[in-house]
Every structure is written in C-alpha cells, then in structure tokens.
Amino acid sequence: MRMMVKNIVTGAGHEVVAEAANGKEAVDLYVKHQPDLVTMDITMPEMDGIEALKEIRAKDSNAKVVMCSAMGQQAMVVEAISSGAKDFCVKPFQADRVLEAIGKLV
C-alpha cells in the first residue's frame, strides 16, 4: 500500500522524505522531517490515523494531512476532517485523484 502511494507520488516528481509503519512513528517522523504533506491510513497499529492526525495537528497547526481510507469508513473520514485533515482518498486509489488531492495542497 505504501509502495503504491510512493510510486504515484514520486512519479509526479515529489520526494518521499519518510515512511512510517504506524501512527506513533508517523508523529515522530513528522516532527523530525517537517514534510510539506502527509498521506496517512486510518487503520494503523500502535496508534490509528485519527489519533496520529490530532497529535500532528497539535504540534503543527499548519500540517497538511491527506487521509487514506477504505470504503465503509466514511464516519471515520468525517471525524478526520473535523480533526483537521485537508482531504481524503478512498481505496482502491486512482492515481489522478491522489495527485489532484496533493496538487491542491502543495
């Protein structure tokens, strides 16, 4: 899954500065690298996407996070947006949708 997003993103000329395997790692890596944009799954071990999102936004209120979700997780996506996610993509991904979402934010 991360591979897929990575391919889409780098294919468009962006650089992936870090990858996290769980929510906790995500927050730590965010602080360390201060990326322009984060794409993040809702379902993750250790700490889920909503929690991680909130922590990242708490540390940086300008953080731009795009949530990746599976079908059937609409309620959680709504919560993510209320917690500050800028946009979301639904799996299975369409490359142009992902790029469109990223393009609007960077």
Next chain:
Amino acid sequence: MFIDETKEHLQAWSDGMLNLEKTGDVSSIPVLFRAAHTIKGMAMTMGFQHMGEITHHAENLLDGIRNDKIQVSDRVVEALFHSLDALETLLAEIEEHGEEQTDNWSSLLAEIENADNDSSENEVAVTAESDFVHQSETEDIVHGIANRAMEQGYRVYEFEIGFEDGCVMPLARWAQVRHLLDENSLLFTDPEPTVLDADDYNGNIRFVICSTTDIDKIADQIHNVAEVRILKLGEWIQKQGTTVLSQGEVLPKSRLKTDEYVTTVIKKSIQQGFLVYEVGIRLTSTSQLKAPRLFMVFEAVGGQNHLLYTNPDIDGIEREEFERDVQFIMWSTDTIQQIRGAIESISEIELVVLREWEEQEDAVVRGENKAQNKTTSRKTPNTKSTNKESKKVSTIRVDTDKLDELMNLFSELVIDKTRLEQIRTEVQHVGLNQTTEHMSRVSNQLQELIMSIRMIPVESVFQRFPRMVRDTAKQVGKEIEFTVSGEDTELDRIVVEEIGDPIMHMLRNSIDHGIESADDRVKSGKSCVGHIDLRAYPSGNYVFIEVEDDGGGINREKVLNKAIEKGIVKSSDTLTDQQVYQLLFASGFSTADAISDLSGRGVGLDVVKAKIESLSGKVEIQSQPGKGTKFIIQLPLSLAILNGLLVKIDGDPYVIPIGTIAEVSEVPNVQTVNGREVTVWREQVVPLIHVGGVFKGSRNDNSKLILVHKGQQMVGLIVDELLGQQEVVLKSLDRELSSIPYFSGATILGDGTVALILDTNAYFNGGEISHEDRHV
C-alpha cells in the same frame, strides 16, 4: 428509491383491490387508503403532480367508503382499478423519463369523482390547495431564517450541492464543505442534520449560510473540494418589500482562471482579430433532450468550429454529463448583441453568462457579464429522495449491480480454486493439500451463500398474475378461479425476471383455449367456474413451475392434423402423446380457429420454449382430454456455473454443456445420405458434424461421438478427444465473438487456458437438416 417504494405500495393496492372485489370485504379499505395516502405524500414531495392528484381523488373515494358514506359498487371498484393503472403508467414514465408525461387525466378524475355520485366540485379545489402545502412549509422556514440574518447585517447565501457519480463518501465531502464555512454560519440544511449525520445519505444538499464575504470567494472554496459540484447558488435579498432568492452563476470560474491552454487560445484568437465570448447557459428544469439543445446553441452561434473551450467537453455534452449548466468560449465575428439574440431565440435555454474577453497589456481578461441576471422564485429541486422510512430490522436493500459484481468476483475465485486444485495434483505438498481442501470446502459454502443471495422468491413475478388472469378472464367472458402456491420458492433473480413472460403466455393459453366456456363445462359435468393453478416447488437441483388447468385438455387429433397440414410432420409418422404435445411449441403453430387477441396467433409457444431453454430449462406438457392440461417448466437453480464435458478439437479445448448431451460413444458406422454423413443411433438417423471441420482442420482416428439433443432432434458431434468432465464458470464473450452462433461463452480452465463453450443449438439450424433425412 421512490420508484421501488411506490411499486410496493401499488402492489399492495392491487392485492387489496382483488381482495375487495372478491369478498366485498371492507377490511381491505384501510390498507388501500394507506397505500394511496403514502403514494400521494411521496409523489407530491417529488413534484409529481398527476400522481398526487390521482391518489388524492382515490384517497377521497376510499375515505368515503371507510366512513360508510359510499357503497362499494362495481363503478367504485372499476374507478379504483383505473386509478391503479394510471398510476402504474405514470410511474413507468417517471422511471424511464424522469418525469410524468401523460397529461390528460380529466376523464379519469371525473370517473373517480362520479363513482359515488356524491362528490362535489369542492373536491378539486381542495386538491389544488393541498398540492402546495408541502412545498411552502420549508420555504417559510428559509424565508424566516434569511430575514433574521439580514436584519443582523449579514449577507445570506444559499447553495445546493451535488456529488459526482463516482463519489463513495459524499458525507465526508460534505464534512469538508462544512469545514470551510464558519462555525456559526450554517443556518439551514435540507435534508436536516440528523439525516446528514447518518451514514448513508448520498443525495443533493441544499444549505443556507450567513456571511460577510463575497459569495464568489465561498463558491471558489467549495469548487475546490473534490467530487463536489455546485448545482445552484444565490443570495437572498430584499426586493420591493419581500425576501427573494437571487440566483447566481454556477459555472466553475476557478477552472478558467488556471487553465493556461484556454487563455493562450483566447489570446491568439483576439490577436487574429476575432471577438471572443464566454457564454454560460442553463437549461430549464423541464428540458428533456439536453445534448441536442446544446448542439442547437452551438449551431446558432456559428457552429462547433467556433468553439475554443467547452465545459464539460464535447463528449461530456453528448453523454449529457451535466445537470443544467454548460459553459463555453467561442470566437466570432458577430457582435455581442447578435450572439445574445441567437442564443435567446432557442427555447428551454437561459442565458446566464455572456462576456467578452479582451486583451489587456499582455494578458487577456474577461469583461463584465452582460447576460441578464434573473431573479427566480424557488422551485422544488429534483433531488434524489432520501429514504426517510425506517428500515426493517432484518433486511437491507442491496444494489443489484453490487450483487452482480459479487457474483463476478466469486466466479474468478472459483477459477483460481480449480487452478490450485490442479497444481495440487502436480505438486506433492502436505500444506498445500490441506489448504486447498479447506479452500474447496469454504468456497463451496461461499458459492451456496452467494447463490442464495441471488435467489429471490418467485413471488415477485407471481404477484402480477392474479390481476392479469382476472382481466383476461373478463375479456373472454369466463369465470376463472386462480390459485397460486409455492411463491416463496426461490430462483436466481435473472431467471425470475425472465420466466414471467412464458408463464404469462401459458396462463393466457389456459384461459383462452384450455378452459371451456361456462356452458360447455356444465354440459360435461364440470363446475361453471374454471380452475387454473400456478405452482412452484424445488426438487433436487431444479425448481419446477406448473401451470395446470381443469379445462378440455389438448385435442391430440386436432394438433396432429394441424401439424400434418403445416408439413411439420408426416401423416405416416407415429408419435407419442408427448411428442404431439411438443408440436404445440413448433413455430407457426396454432390450432385456434379464430385468432383471438391473446393467443392463437401461432407465434407464442415457440418463443416461450426458446426463452425457457435459454435459461437452461425444459418444458413439458401433460394432458388428459376432457380433464385438463398441465405445463411443467423445469429450471436449474443456478446459471453461471455449468457442468461441462471437456473435449479437444483441433488441439484446442472446448466445453460442451452436459445438459445438452444425450450420449457419448465411439464413432460408429458412418453412412452417407444425400451427400451428408449420418449414423444410426437407436433406430434414429442422426446427422453427423465434424466439429473440427466446422472450424477448420480434419478428422483423426481417436475421434469420439457426442450426441447432443435439442428438444426431439439429435445431432452427432465428432470431436478429436475427450478430456473429462468439469465444472466450469461461464463467462460471457465480448460483442464481436458473441455474434458467432457456435459459442455461448467461454471459461478459463484450471491450467489457465481459455476454452470456448459450444452452443450446441447452433448445429441444429444449419439449414441442412430437414425432416426428410430422418427416415432412410
């Protein structure tokens, strides 16, 4: 969803009516009343005036009966039946065209009114008023809200948004839109917040906000949210003492600002000395043929070659991928006045934007909008209705497309499972053995489960028969008692849909030909009321549907004579009773002396048989002269998974459906008759076909003979080699291949190769097989 629910209510209405007619029992009235009332409510909310009016009148009539003011007379019953028919007609129109088409219901309305002879003119007035109550309540609320906000110094905007077709999380998009608006600025939403908080709303959303910023800025932000389309926008203003909504332009401005290609093209056109106009048009809400209208506009302004940019693009316009607004940029030598005149002369079109683009320094800029900004009053939006009624606890509505998709994906899985099983035999691996065994078990269960989901009770198709039998019987002047049993027997839903017409035809047959006139019946000691029974029951891998009547039975002599007369059989042929009855299914056959309106035109039963066979079913007739006739339809429980015989022809694998195979044997003695190869099998002469020869190639010595039948006919297919029996998943062929008559589909074998499935029916109509050859 409106359509589905209304259909259900109309069915309840129909059932109630039949009950009422039969028993005169007033207990059906509350059911009818409720059905009419509910339909009325839904129809009026959706803006379907005629349905609303008709149900309103019917409701009044039913109310009168309910209160003992009106007697249940024949006229009343007829009027109610006619209303039912009218509503079904309108519903079908709505289903197909999106709105009601038939307009003149005055005679029906009069009939309903006069059915009781007591109705007064007042009824009609009441109808007209109540039509608008529903719509205006919401309007009052919005008016009030708008007023209050304006008093406090805010600007009040109203938007209506919709979601693109592929959007799977509309409420998440709505959450994004809400996020853009200030906390306290959302004043009103339609549907209400409780609906929007649930998880399953996906229709349009109308909302009102108060703000101090320009509407354009807000619109731009909303435009930026993916998958959201602004359908309408406007500002509420005070005009001449009242509060009205001033509609604004909806067209996506933000797109234009950033589209460099378009600005370059505009620049070039201006530099070449042309005038460049940006035009935005909106179709009226009643416009039906959207694409043609647009093309008329393009012609009016000089033709499609004048277009520099359109939104949506030309293909999108052709596919009508827009609601009502289309924007385009064109070059021209006409003045802006002329363009305006040309466009405004086209009906059903409203000119919303008309600007001229000009060159300014090094860039191009848009001019002022010179189209008139009309202030319109609110109309009821054509939104998808929300399912506000509570769902039953134990069932959910499922999109049939999703079910098909599920079936499709599952059949892919079956292919893989078969492949794995094959690999298992090639590779000896304990873990693999256990895993594939378990997988087989699980996938079998899954298969049964999915099959069972696709299965629906035949009730859904049986339920329209009682009404039809009643009407038909009335038409031919016979009294028929019609019973239905086994309606909860389940069949694959496609089969259920398709089997309706054949059964209908058989019923008509029974009514028209089977059941004798009342006089004749009494003379032969039967009751004057004819009986027709429709039964469905499962048995083994099949479901049987029987149509039985206690009429006069089939006259064997008559049928045989007619067949001889038509040359279908020879007078010297000896045929069993069954074979004679099957003649009825021959095309062009009819023993009716006078062609009645229903059957007897000789084109019915053969089509019926073909339809049943296309569902992999069979039909049989049993009859006793003087006592009655029974049609027995046998249908398989599943469509897509097929038991087949794998054969090799010219080195390629093919599948022959087991159901069509009568016998498999060595190639016997081949004789030549009339220049064609035949063989004798069980005293019957069977033509032979080298399947390899049909495609190309030659014959070899390992060939086997496969006897396939179609009805009573037999054909022998010679194949190169038998590979075994296998369960295969039927996959359909794409358009090019499916026009070849020899193949009915394809499948992927366990080792991954594709095998075509033979349609053995194709070998019977080569035109070369005639009845002369049957007798040597």
